[in-house]
Amino acid sequence: MxxxxxxxxxxxxxxxxxxxxxxxxxxxLGYNSVTDVRVGKLIEITIDxxxxxxxxxxxxxxxxxxxxxxxxxxxxxxxxxxxxxxR
Amino acid sequence: MRFGVVVFPGSNCDQDCYHVIRNxxxxxxEYIWHERTDLNRFDCIVLPGxxxxxxxxxxxxxxxxxxxxxxxxxxxxRGGLVIGICNGFQxxxxxxxxxxxxxxxxxxxxxxxxxxxxxxxEKTPFTNLYRSGQVVRMPIAHGDGNYYCDEDTLAELESxxxxxxxxxxxxxxxxxxxxxxxSIANIAGxxxxxxxxxxxxxxxxxxxxxxxxxxxxxxxxxxxxxxxxGNGRI
Numbered sequence: 001m002x003x004x005x006x007x008x009x010x011x012x013x014x015x016x017x018x019x020x021x022x023x024x025x026x027x028x029l030g031y032n033s034v035t036d037v038r039v040g041k042l043i044e045i046t047i048d049x050x051x052x053x054x055x056x057x058x059x060x061x062x063x064x065x066x067x068x069x070x071x072x073x074x075x076x077x078x079x080x081x082x083x084x085x086x087r
Numbered sequence: 088m089r090f091g092v093v094v095f096p097g098s099n100c101d102q103d104c105y106h107v108i109r110n111x112x113x114x115x116x117e118y119i120w121h122e123r124t125d126l127n128r129f130d131c132i133v134l135p136g137x138x139x140x141x142x143x144x145x146x147x148x149x150x151x152x153x154x155x156x157x158x159x160x161x162x163x164x165r166g167g168l169v170i171g172i173c174n175g176f177q178x179x180x181x182x183x184x185x186x187x188x189x190x191x192x193x194x195x196x197x198x199x200x201x202x203x204x205x206x207x208x209e210k211t212p213f214t215n216l217y218r219s220g221q222v223v224r225m226p227i228a229h230g231d232g233n234y235y236c237d238e239d240t241l242a243e244l245e246s247x248x249x250x251x252x253x254x255x256x257x258x259x260x261x262x263x264x265x266x267x268x269x270s271i272a273n274i275a276g277x278x279x280x281x282x283x284x285x286x287x288x289x290x291x292x293x294x295x296x297x298x299x300x301x302x303x304x305x306x307x308x309x310x311x312x313x314x315x316x317g318n319g320r321i
Contacts, residue, residue: 010190014190014235015193015269017190017191017192017193017194017195017233017269018191018195021195066144066148066152067144069145069148069181069188071180071187071188071235071236071237072188072190072235
């Protein structure tokens with residue numbers, strides 16, 4: 001078993017409306033040094049496969065086909081696959 | 088001519104579209120469950136509004152993999168007419184049948200109100216009874232209607248007449264104040280290069296009877312029948 005994490009972010013050139021609102025809220029709470037906030041998604045995928053290379057290739061394909069929209073988003077498959085015990 | 092209205096789990100404007108086509112336009116129409124693949128008998132297929140699959144991941148991201156969507160791509164290649172309204176537009180974008188993508192409304196609010204639209208191209212199967220430059224009123228109801236595409240795509244949309252509707256003020260001026268959601272170039276609706284696929288965020292099915300406050304949407308449905316029954320002449 002492997003657990004893989006995928007980070008999905010809006011492209012840096014796009015305005016992130018959620019981030020703008022959070023930045024304003026953080027400033028209201030007194031965090032005046034905050035200069036930028038951007039919100040992404042974290043997706044954790046558990047795969048029944050122990051071949052790290054295959055796992056990474058498959059997850060990358062999942063991102064391209066479904067998990068990220070290449071018009072507005074970029075994705076990052078976090079490098080380290082974590083072995084998890086089978087249940 | 089025969090219409091079909093695709094029903095996904097979470098569609099909620101399917102019955103409104105069906106009602107307008109059957110009872111107002113008075114044309115044959117049937118529902119198409121999202122697993123059906125026999126689309127040959129239809130002339131125009133509607134992807135209705137709603138929240139297919141709960142908008143999980145991104146609006147339209149899951150629905151685009153429905154079995155009907157594969158058949159729909161072939162239907163489009165054969166020249167069949169497809170109109171995606173609201174969530175239907177989002178599905179067409181996710182499926183790559185139209186260029187670009189939807190972002191959250193810049194206000195982050197779900198916006199449900201009447202807006203003014205300017206008809207930008209009357210030479211399509213969907214708008215041939217309007218006049219270019221005509222200002223119409225239609226309601227919008229969405230949280231993710233902030234249309235985005237890159238600059239090259241935008242230039243192509245402009246030069247090929249693929250921008251069909253833009254948000255405007257009541258006089259037809261394209262202003263930022265009249266832009267409800269932050270869409271690039273005030274875009275409210277676009278079509279593909281072949282002009283047989285239209286995606287739009289406003290709801291023509293909700294304004295096709297005067298009792299509902301506006302019948303400006305009815306001309307869109309009539310344009311479709313005009314085009315099909317006139318064998319593709321505009």
